[in-house]
Amino acid sequence: MDKFDIIIIGSGAGGGTLAHKLAPTGKKILIIERGDYLPREKENWQPQSVFTLGHYNPQEKWLDKSDKEFTPGTHYYVGGNTKFYGAALLRLRENDFNEVKHFGGISPAWPLKYADFQPYYLEAEKLYSVHGLRGDDPTEPPESEPYPSDPISHEPCVQNIVDRLKKANVGVFHLPVGIRLNEKNKEKSQCIRCDTCDGFPCMVDAKADAHTTCIRPALEHDNVQILTRTMAEKLIEENGEIVAVDVMTDGKPQRLIADTFVLSCGAINSSALLLKSGVANSSGLVGRNYMCHNNSAIVAISKEKNTTHFQKTLGINDYYDGGPDSDLPLGHMQLLGKVMPEMLMGDAPFFTPDIALKEMADHAMGWWITSEDLPDPENRVEVTDSGQIRLHYTENNLEAHKRLYEKLKEIIHISGPTTHIFPNSLYLRKKIPLAGVAHQVGTCRFGTDPKTSVLDTNCKAHDLDNLYVVDGSFFPSVSGVNPGLTIIANALRVGDILAK
Numbered sequence: 001m002d003k004f005d006i007i008i009i010g011s012g013a014g015g016g017t018l019a020h021k022l023a024p025t026g027k028k029i030l031i032i033e034r035g036d037y038l039p040r041e042k043e044n045w046q047p048q049s050v051f052t053l054g055h056y057n058p059q060e061k062w063l064d065k066s067d068k069e070f071t072p073g074t075h076y077y078v079g080g081n082t083k084f085y086g087a088a089l090l091r092l093r094e095n096d097f098n099e100v101k102h103f104g105g106i107s108p109a110w111p112l113k114y115a116d117f118q119p120y121y122l123e124a125e126k127l128y129s130v131h132g133l134r135g136d137d138p139t140e141p142p143e144s145e146p147y148p149s150d151p152i153s154h155e156p157c158v159q160n161i162v163d164r165l166k167k168a169n170v171g172v173f174h175l176p177v178g179i180r181l182n183e184k185n186k187e188k189s190q191c192i193r194c195d196t197c198d199g200f201p202c203m204v205d206a207k208a209d210a211h212t213t214c215i216r217p218a219l220e221h222d223n224v225q226i227l228t229r230t231m232a233e234k235l236i237e238e239n240g241e242i243v244a245v246d247v248m249t250d251g252k253p254q255r256l257i258a259d260t261f262v263l264s265c266g267a268i269n270s271s272a273l274l275l276k277s278g279v280a281n282s283s284g285l286v287g288r289n290y291m292c293h294n295n296s297a298i299v300a301i302s303k304e305k306n307t308t309h310f311q312k313t314l315g316i317n318d319y320y321d322g323g324p325d326s327d328l329p330l331g332h333m334q335l336l337g338k339v340m341p342e343m344l345m346g347d348a349p350f351f352t353p354d355i356a357l358k359e360m361a362d363h364a365m366g367w368w369i370t371s372e373d374l375p376d377p378e379n380r381v382e383v384t385d386s387g388q389i390r391l392h393y394t395e396n397n398l399e400a401h402k403r404l405y406e407k408l409k410e411i412i413h414i415s416g417p418t419t420h421i422f423p424n425s426l427y428l429r430k431k432i433p434l435a436g437v438a439h440q441v442g443t444c445r446f447g448t449d450p451k452t453s454v455l456d457t458n459c460k461a462h463d464l465d466n467l468y469v470v471d472g473s474f475f476p477s478v479s480g481v482n483p484g485l486t487i488i489a490n491a492l493r494v495g496d497i498l499a500k
């Protein structure tokens with residue numbers, strides 16, 4: 001049987017990026033991915049398929065802490081969740097690496113600081129074609145180089161909001177987004193500025209996802225291979241090393257061997273695989289300290305028709321570290337992608353006829369607010385005797401999120417006409433439930449002490465000589481911004497370590 005130098009398990013933001021980084025080293029690399037390539041098909045851009053019918057959702061069920069089943073909001077494809085992400089790619093703020101006091105307790109310090117990540121953030125922004133404007137967001141950490149691409153222009157309805165908010169001294173900034181868009185030369189632009197980006201796979205390969213950005217070019221190297229539809233089931237340990245991984249390809253078992261193994265199955269699945277394998281857990285912390293953000297999607301219905309196609313161009317961080325009436329951090333705000341009737345269905349009263357839903361969607365502006373949830377060892381991933389994932393989660397730090405929502409209501413009020421088609425109070429708000437595991441992190445935190453962390457600062461398991469984890473598992477705290485860019489930057493950092 002072939003022996004590989006490195007086996008990478010999972011091809012999303014962490015694993016895909018690492019494969020791309022290591023491909024030129026000539027090392028013999030095998031990527032194992034439980035999903036298949038996502039087919040290019042009409043359903044990619046059909047809201048009904050994606051949102052109502054769950055065409056791309058996994059078949060499996062997980063359990064909550066009361067053993068009630070739910071379908072997790074995750075995706076198993078080459079490229080992982082980045083096939084569906086909104087590609088809002090923000091750096092953590094400098095202070096996110098320090099201990100920070102919150103309403104709900106302490107957000108712990110990271111063992112490394114912003115300076116350790118800075119060069120990799122820049123590399124990540126270049127690799128993932130991030131558009132942005134340096135200095136636009138006053139909370140952004142220091143960087144002397146500009147963004148690799150110009151900020152994405154606002155469409156007229158969003159520009160109106162920006163103008164009104166700027167007049168009221170609200171600190172709006174161009175949201176950094178990773179897409180292959182050329183606004184100066186439309187003929188050369190891969191992105192067509194459509195309204196099916198955030199939450200949808202990109203039919204024209206214009207979203208900078210891990211598949212098109214990393215896996216596809218990595219596979220052009222003869223030394224890199226991928227096994228799709230192949231699920232890693234167990235890691236085999238001998239004398240402090242992982243010697244093999246047992247996998248199942250289309251129901252057929254096989255054992256694969258390598259010198260080094262890298263897990264990147266997403267924070268929940270990576271910790272589940274470690275728990276099933278009974279490895280790397282001398283701290284007892286594998287699966288614990290699961291975080292996913294306090295996220296809410298808010299839809300404001302205005303009198304004005306919203307004609308925007310590509311809407312995810314605006315962010316606000318005025319309350320990231322607190323505000324005039326809050327000494328403690330509240331969080332981050334950004335626009336959502338275009339709101340569609342299918343997305344409103346679950347929230348509108350059941351008697352709302354389709355026409356009203358369409359009318360609502362035509363006049364809707366979607367916002368997304370994110371506040372930090374804090375690490376709690378009781379918020380954890382477990383695996384039942386039958387191998388099913390159980391996710392224990394109790395919300396925390398909700399005061400920050402509640403206050404952030406109140407701030408957003410003020411901002412929505414400033415940003416749009418006061419007359420609404422529906423009563424002024426109609427802000428449909430949905431706090432993202434347990435199944436919303438999009439921002440999963442924290443289940444194998446990194447640190448210097450093997451008693452209080454699973455991974456060392458190189459993201460190698462303290463307990464094992466040759467096992468690394470490069471998905472979101474390593475986060476000791478989640479920060480208030482989307483996790484994608486930090487996962488990518490960290491994979492590039494670990495790639496440098498492995499290349500050496």
Ligand SMILES: Cc1cc2nc3c(=O)[nH]c(=O)nc-3n(C[C@H](O)[C@H](O)[C@H](O)COP(=O)(O)OP(=O)(O)OC[C@H]3O[C@@H](n4cnc5c(N)ncnc54)[C@H](O)[C@@H]3O)c2cc1C
Binds near residue numbers: 082265
């Ligand atoms: C709808 C949506 C919108 C989002 N928007 C944003 C955004 O705008 N900005 C942002 O920063 N983040 C966003 N995210 C989150 C972002 O996509 C994730 O943070 C990121 O993809 C996580 O990277 P990862 O490498 O940890 O895992 P993933 O990207 O999920 O990759 C894990 C991979 O491992 C595979 N896998 C799992 N288990 C196994 C196994 N046992 N064997 C083999 N393979 C396995 C999976 O199939 C998957 O391909 C969004 C997510 C979603 C779902």
